[in-house]
Amino acid sequence: MSFFERYLTVWVLLCIGVGIGLGAIMGDQIEVLSDLTYYQVNIPVAILIWLMIYPMMLQIDFSSLKEIGRSPKGVVWTVVINWLVKPFSMAFFAWLFFDQLYSAWLSPEMADQYIAGAIILGAAPCTAMVFVWSYLSDGDPNYTLVQVSVNDLIILVAFIPIVGLLLGITNIEIPYNTLIASVVTFVVIPLAGGYLTHKIMVGRKGKEWYTKKFLPKFEPVSISALLITLVLLFAYQGERILAEPFVILFIAIPLAIQTYIIFALAWYGGRWINLPYRICAPASMIGASNFFELAVAVAIALFGLKSGAALVTVVGVLIEVPIMLSLVKFANKNRYKKREYSLQD
Secondary structure, eight states: OOHHHHTHHHHHHHHHHHHHHHHHHHGGGGHHHHTOEETTEEHHHHHHHHHHHHHHHHTOOGGGGGGGGGOOHHHHHHHIIIIIIHHHHHHHHHIIIIIIITTTTSOHHHHHHHHHHHHHHHTSBOOSTHHHHHHHTTOOHHHHHHHHHHHHHHHHHHHHHHHHHHHTOSSOOOOHHHHHHHHIIIIIHHHHHHHHHHHHHHHHHOHHHIIIIIGGGGHHHHHHHHHHHHHHHHHHTHHHHHHOHHHHHHHHHHHHHHHHHHHHHHHHHHHHTTOOHHHHHHHHHHHHSBOHHHHHHHHHHHHOTTSHHHHHHHHHHHHHHHHHHHHHHHHHHTOOOOOOOOTTO
16 A cells, blocks of 8 residues: 555544534535535535546456356345345434433434434445445455445335335335436446446557556545545534534444444455455445435435434444544455455456
8 A cells, every 4th residue: 555545544534624624614605515416416526426436447347247147145245234234233223322322312303313314324335435445445346346236226226115114104205316316426427437438448558558557547536536525525514513513423423333333244244154355345345334425315305404314414424434444444454365256366
């Protein structure tokens, strides 16, 4: 790892501080950027996420994806963790903390709002940002794409029923426009860009030039976009964080516990079923992280911008990057050499 990547946690903390400071200083002026949305997808954040993901897509060998049938175990394990375990464990921890342990400080109405936000967050497994975590933990980029693609397809059909079931609402209405726009914006567009670039450049210059000359030029782009995104996201919430620091902390505790438990289950379970490291690492990252762009948009659409549900999804954004970086560090430190087929073999 380069010096910049080795101390990424330091740069993240600095960007968080800068973002909170900017948000506090600018106040309502920051809403000029936060209001730039299309189908409730923030355009500045979308552009930055494209810049994060596009370099990851450039590394994918699309011709190898047809071989996924030879090693389906990693995909199946990802689906089990994300759809049969994670939404329900998130609902349990939300109920335990917000309805039970915090009952002396929260009204029943506010507890319900916080539980709803946590459920929405837990039912939206990570799709876009996982390419960054996979890259930092040296995951298999081709297999990561397959894992993400499968989860995107499941989100389209399972997200609404699971949220409705766990919220106990049978007539819940989630705007499909928001759902589809989020998937297209954060996955389909950068994926198409990466595919076309790979096809054109390899065809013109050859694979060796593409790998040794072209790809290295994009190495700083993803991390730089990640850091700028952090500044922007924390600037949006700067005033609220400073005004309600203990509320943010109380919400963060069950979300953090859920994240680490799901990662541990995916990581050690993946090792138990003999997944190779470069498949197990991104599978664990997908389970631990969230599709926060979708979760925030849906929470706002259902409950309003200033609701407790929306606040929980925003706190999920605030804590995700530092927590995921700690999990990336854990994965790199505990890398193992168990051999099994992967798409790069």
